[in-house]
Amino acid sequence: MRLPQVAIVTLAMGLNGPAQAAIDLANFDLSVKPEADFFHYVNGTWLKNTPIPAEFSSWGSFTELAERNRANLRRICERAAANSNATGVEKMVGDLYASGMDEARIEALGAKPLQPQLDRIAAIKERADLLPALAHLHESGVGAAFSFGSSPDLKDSTRELAQFSQGGLGLPERGYYFNADEKGQKIRQQYVAHIANMFTLLGDSRDSASVSATAVMALETKLAVAALARVQLRDPYRSYHKMTLVNALTKVPQLDLRSYLAARKIAPLTDVNLAHQEFFQGLERAMTEVALADWKAYLRW
Numbered sequence: 001m002r003l004p005q006v007a008i009v010t011l012a013m014g015l016n017g018p019a020q021a022a023i024d025l026a027n028f029d030l031s032v033k034p035e036a037d038f039f040h041y042v043n044g045t046w047l048k049n050t051p052i053p054a055e056f057s058s059w060g061s062f063t064e065l066a067e068r069n070r071a072n073l074r075r076i077c078e079r080a081a082a083n084s085n086a087t088g089v090e091k092m093v094g095d096l097y098a099s100g101m102d103e104a105r106i107e108a109l110g111a112k113p114l115q116p117q118l119d120r121i122a123a124i125k126e127r128a129d130l131l132p133a134l135a136h137l138h139e140s141g142v143g144a145a146f147s148f149g150s151s152p153d154l155k156d157s158t159r160e161l162a163q164f165s166q167g168g169l170g171l172p173e174r175g176y177y178f179n180a181d182e183k184g185q186k187i188r189q190q191y192v193a194h195i196a197n198m199f200t201l202l203g204d205s206r207d208s209a210s211v212s213a214t215a216v217m218a219l220e221t222k223l224a225v226a227a228l229a230r231v232q233l234r235d236p237y238r239s240y241h242k243m244t245l246v247n248a249l250t251k252v253p254q255l256d257l258r259s260y261l262a263a264r265k266i267a268p269l270t271d272v273n274l275a276h277q278e279f280f281q282g283l284e285r286a287m288t289e290v291a292l293a294d295w296k297a298y299l300r301w
Helices: 038-049 060-082 087-099 103-110 112-122 127-139 182-201 207-226 246-251 258-265 277-287 294-299
Strands: 146-153 156-166 242-244 271-274
Touching: 060 087, 112 127, 112 294, 127 258, 127 277, 127 294, 146 277, 156 277, 182 207, 207 277, 207 294, 242 246, 246 258, 246 271, 246 277
Parallel strands: 156 271
Antiparallel strands: 146 156, 242 271
16 A cells, blocks of 8 residues: 555654655646646656555555654764763663674573563463463563553543553454454464474473464453454444442452552542453453463563
8 A cells, every 4th residue: 555645745864854744746747637637647656656565565655754763862872872971861872772782692692581581471370370470571562461541531531530441452453363264374373383483482392382272262252242343343432431449349240350550559539441341251260260370471571
């Protein structure tokens, strides 16, 4: 998909040059009458002369702007990393970038930086440990099982509202778990193989990695069954179920959301948005029905 170049005016300031207008008359196809097809009148020549780069699924002026910004950010980071006299924020940026670019050290460390997280998961002994473990992963930016955060109340923008939302899927969205065509089946097979490869790289035997990968896929499929589809998520009313925390606890009594909030060190809440009730009821069933060993495999993944 190639997106229109000039339907929206965009100005971009680069580090090494002046502002550039996104509207370029050279992109117009003057052989097309604007009253007949305005889109091709203003974009026709650009569409003819602009292939989509192989590494992208779409291309347009906003992609170009994003790529230009990435190049600028790289120059900023490289300049900071090369400055031996840098202090403060510049030194922090430079050090972080240099650590990320130190491929030899990264390869030598392997999975060692993950070991504290993996040890915490290995220490899980009972189902009551799952929500605190999830809270710790969420604090680390790992979006396992569900999503939690805050955003303005959709019906009262003066207030922030705690949001419990569906999540935890490794594939892009719900449909990937159920598409019955050949492509869908192939994607699922490749996904399970990829998970198994990751477990092998952590040191698991091939047989053990295969069993764990299959368990992860089965658990994610259970979550997908309970999740809303992409089209349903476009309806804001499907994702707005504001209620007291006490009421939310009655919706999913076996899912101790209080222990999760306590582990996140979040002050007592009065109201929450249990955005996707059916999903959390499905998660509750999975928390009680799926083997603890399978949950631990999922959390490792």
